[in-house]
Amino acid sequence: MEEKIVIKNLTKEFYDEQRGAIKAVNDLSFTAYAGEIFGLLGPNGAGKTTTLRMMATLMKPNAGTISINGFDTDQDAQNVRKSMGFLSATTALYPRLSPREIITYFANLNGYPEENTKERVEELIKHFGITKYADTLSEKLSTGMKQITSIARTIVHDPPVLILDEPSSGLDVIVAQKIHEHIIDLKNQGKTIIFSSHNMGEVEKVCDRIGVINNGKLLTTGTLDELREITGKYYMEEIFIYLVQEYESVKQKELETAND
Template structure:
């Protein structure tokens, strides 16, 4: 039984072991933003990280993207340690968050080209890649306009193209549909799904329950820095005896009072 499991499932692309991140704050003392979080994610899978604001989603993802270093614990992405081989990890990762903005004084094409160059790509490769991404994301119309004049949807599409210019094996999306209109949000969800079909490893954080239900293969619920539960949607439904994702979430984190308490902190 175990043998079969290993043969059909590819090796994990992301392996997080006991990740913990603490910050020192002058007023509140030591804050544990991420508390002993472990999970794995395989190619062709979308791992959904679900949590309220301030639950520790963004910090976890920043640890994966090597922007922050874990206080304790380790993380291996595509065979590289995020602390010891951060450059190799970043070459395999595309990171998109609300906090990763565009250069307003560059055009979309210049923006994507810059990140292609930083990834060590040649001019021809960048040119071909931009053509491909602009087609998939329907960006041709605004490709040569400056980013500071873009609508939210145009910005998000450009950001996605920037994230994917080097064709990374791992994609980390931190609330990518936040503040977008329905049509653009749908286009982005569709795009993320296509990434899975191509065998990419995707981590997708959100607090929109419907997106989790539609998109994610494995769902991890994070609360107060801790990964409180993890499993496929059917597994979670069974575990909490609830069909609805929102109800599952509330039960998993310990009721509405726990959410309110965490938000007030």
């Protein structure tokens, strides 16, 4: 399996006047491979977005390394950016531009060959079912239409790695399902996708492997079946709650008993 994302001992601290030092990401390591959807889960404030922002070269870690498509985020940020599409949870579309204009703009911004841009944009508009509103100002679009447009603009330059921070948050089940189909389709094309979500049902459905973080630390990673094995629980929701609330103390107790 080809390693596409390699994160080693990643750490990020913030300083906040009120809260003091915050270890948002604490010695985090994981690897994601070509052709897989890796789910990054964790409670609110666990450090998911901070991790994804460092991967997208929008923020520098205090320690640790990130390699994406063979490029180091610190040494070669430009090639990292070319190798990935990043959809942040707070991405807004330019209100005065239409989906067609926005997708074209991102193709240019990410260095997609100019002579092929028009064809690529039209292909995506058709593929994502945007045709009917491709020329409507994005300020007039619904949340779902905006999100589909955002996904199209994230992948327009055809990068091997996609980083999606809560891509289906706020969407109805039909649009969410469409987005799942697109993401699975991209995976089948061999892309590596990092997928963060609070929706345990969709995580069960789309993720090949799952990493759960809490307080900036990675608790464990595995396939759904492996997580079932580790936790003794069946549904992702129960697995998640167990990992976040009990796993650490159970492991600690086991260690103490072993040392007795």
